[in-house]
Ligand SMILES: Cc1cc2nc3c(=O)[nH]c(=O)nc-3n(C[C@H](O)[C@H](O)[C@H](O)COP(=O)(O)OP(=O)(O)OC[C@H]3O[C@@H](n4cnc5c(N)ncnc54)[C@H](O)[C@@H]3O)c2cc1C
């Protein structure tokens with residue numbers, strides 16, 4: 511498939527004294543390594559990158575895998591990362607925050623084309639279409655890097671076969687932090703294979719909380735005051751018809767779950783599909 515072009519909105523971070531350590535010897539099999547094929551820095555704390563995809567690597571839309579790098583002692587530092595690319599494509603893509611002193615991302619931010627990355631073969635996750643009952647509309651609610659699993663789900667034809675309308679809401683602090691989701695949505699609408707269904711069925715609602723923008727406000731507020739549905743001429747949230755996937759900070763996840771429980775939405779799992787599912791976009795309270 512066509513590779514995502516690298517528009518390089520920002521210069522890559524300084525590489526001067528930050529060369530990556532070689533992958534650990536012995537601890538990782540060759541099957542656990544992939545090569546970086548593209549890197550795009552969207553802001554000074556957000557970037558995306560692509561790798562080759564091992565032929566045996568399988569995943570479902572919305573799942574995450576453990577990826578990482580070796581530290582200076584050759585020890586693997588791995589973290590959970592949602593797979594942002596579609597399950598049917600021949601490359602893998604990830605969307606990453608940069609945590610200044612983060613054990614992994616303070617190194618990962620310096621990756622370049624040709625570098626090796628650790629990719630563990632097991633994938634898992636709760637943002638799974640199989641955990642949701644059938645419905646009319648699917649709401650995908652994300653803040654920050656919580657958009658990553660939805661970058662995969664909005665490119666999965668099954669999403670559009672299961673639901674008439676898909677409403678993707680991406681909440682960020684600033685307009686610049688929307689750059690990645692804006693590009694993925696625009697490319698998906700123009701895609702020769704999925705473009706028609708994406709254009710017809712996907713509503714994209716980017717919202718910003720700390721700058722002026724066409725849509726402002728936290729997702730929780732947009733949901734609670736009914737503005738989100740009314741701005742799209744959709745009926746208010748209804749557990750009979752609407753299904754929800756949530757991926758953000760623990761605060762966002764809890765606040766939305768509380769709103770949904772008050773409207774009789776039930777959380778889904780594999781043995782008992784429900785009305786909504788939740789995944790934390792990261793572990794921890796804040797940088
Ligand atoms: C299921 C799951 C999926 C994840 N998917 C992604 C993903 O697709 N992209 C991604 O960038 N991260 C993702 N993460 C977070 C990721 O696992 C790491 O925490 C992140 O890469 C930072 O690693 P680190 O070692 O540099 O810092 P860590 O020591 O892991 O984190 C330090 C602190 O930074 C903050 N933080 C970490 N990650 C984020 C984030 N993404 N957004 C906001 N604050 C954060 C938290 O407060 C955390 O305590 C995911 C986490 C989980 C649990």
Ligand SMILES: NC(=O)c1ccc[n+]([C@@H]2O[C@H](COP(=O)([O-])OP(=O)(O)OC[C@H]3O[C@@H](n4cnc5c(N)ncnc54)[C@H](OP(=O)(O)O)[C@@H]3O)[C@@H](O)[C@H]2O)c1
Nearest residue numbers: 653654655681682683719728729730759761762765796797
């Ligand atoms: N030092 C800095 O300048 C700086 C800048 C950006 C991020 N950060 C740090 O980087 C980390 C990640 O930042 P991030 O912007 O990706 O994530 P974030 O802080 O979770 O914010 C992302 C979006 O989610 C909103 N949000 C936060 N909590 C919410 C809740 N309970 N309900 C609904 N919406 C909620 C935010 O709105 P609000 O704007 O209203 O909070 C923002 O629009 C954070 O831990 C943050 O502390 C630091």
